[in-house]
Amino acid sequence: MDSGNTAWVLVSAALVLFMTPGLAFFYGGMVRSKNMLGMLMQNIFSMGLVSTIFAIVGFTLIFGDSGNGWIGNLDHFLLADVSDLDGDIPGMALVAFQMMFAVITPALITGATADRLKFGSYAVLIGLWSVLVYVPAAKWVWNGWLLDRGALDFAGGTAIHINAGVAALAVILVIGNRKGHGHEPMPPHNLPFTVLGTGILWFGWIGFNAGSALAANGQAAQAVVNTHLAAATGMLGWLLIERIKTGHATTLGACSGAVAGLVAITPCAGFVGGASPMIIGAIAGVLCYLALGIKAKMNWDDSLDVIAVHLIGGVVGTLLLGFFADGSIYGAPDAEAGLFYGGGIELFLEQLLGAVFVGVFSFVVTFAIAKGIDATMGLRLSEDDELVGLDQTQHAESAYQA
């Protein structure tokens, strides 16, 4: 075992953990004040529930050596015999790191469904989702058939961002739009919190992406730089087009663009170099801004733009990797080079297959879960409760005392 590698993965686990409260404040600042605690709670609750589920069955269904590429076995049920996986790093370090990924992924959905989910139903939703949707996607991409075919996903562009973005769409199609959506203004209640959350996300994303090297090596260093640069140019791209289109460069735009760049670089972080991360980030900043128009056109109340930022950003990064993957960087085999770096179109096609397959799978299963919960316990708040807000009706608390 390598102590340097182990130390970096353990520190990265802590960095990724910090992203979930960061996400809570990123989203919380954008909702109305009556739903502030409800939003924070949905995110932080994932740290409680999904961590527990992941330790019981999630980890083993991804990393249990079943010999097939679709689902792991139960060898590590309740984290049994994890030391069997010891290699360069302890198996338990992989548990710690992967657990934090499992926690933040369902939390991403809460931005789309903001202000209108019953808390108990939300708990059932993400509990089922993390086992039935997240676990299979993570298995295929990191330890299963998509990886075996040659599709690349360094830190979760497909398994996390496309997956959560599509799931967000499926859930909002089941629950419908917020009351008053489209004619009642619902501006963010505290953008300073959103800026704070962005800073925490950006910081934690260093561990998210560079930790995915699972080693303290040159690839990890490249991933740190790539991650940071994509956030930087994502911000610049978003602000530029926002300034052209609306006349102002906004703080929310700076935050959104940075996150869009971070999302897009996630699948690419250890596989690209040179100017590529800056190009990928800038493209994501511009395209994610333009994708804001989708929800209005479709009348989807994707309240905090999970589709525009995570789904579109995830697709942009996953597909651009088919062009920008550089086989010469840190020993990635030549077969994994993209179109611009001496590879053929094969990698792009594998990326496309992975994105579409995970997207369709996520949509179908998430839609079924949401429909099932809606039919049995009801997924959406009553009209009265929605008017009063999540804080009082779901948690008997208020974020702010008048």
Added chain:
Amino acid sequence: MKLITAIVKPFKLDDVKDALKANDVTGLTVSEVRGFGRQGGHTETYRGAEYQIDFVPKVEIQVVVDDARADLVVDTIAAAARTEKIGDGKIWVSSVDRVVRIRTGEEGDDAL
């Protein structure tokens, strides 16, 4: 006795308070309020979507004075709160039937 109600720009509150103190006004009440007049509201943009903000933040000042000093106080507030830009606010005067100082039970001008 007169109740003088003034709606002014929030950043002029300290100027108004200082001017009233200089004219021996011994008390006033301040509230943060929102509203619109000729100034109207403004637009804010969040992720490309424009929001019309109709209600503008203002400060409401209430002062009760004896009849003789009402005009002086109105003029003092107006002078202190004026920026000559739209949105400076309004002042109005209404009659007050009865005033009681709670601690002593004094009434009328003695209670001011």
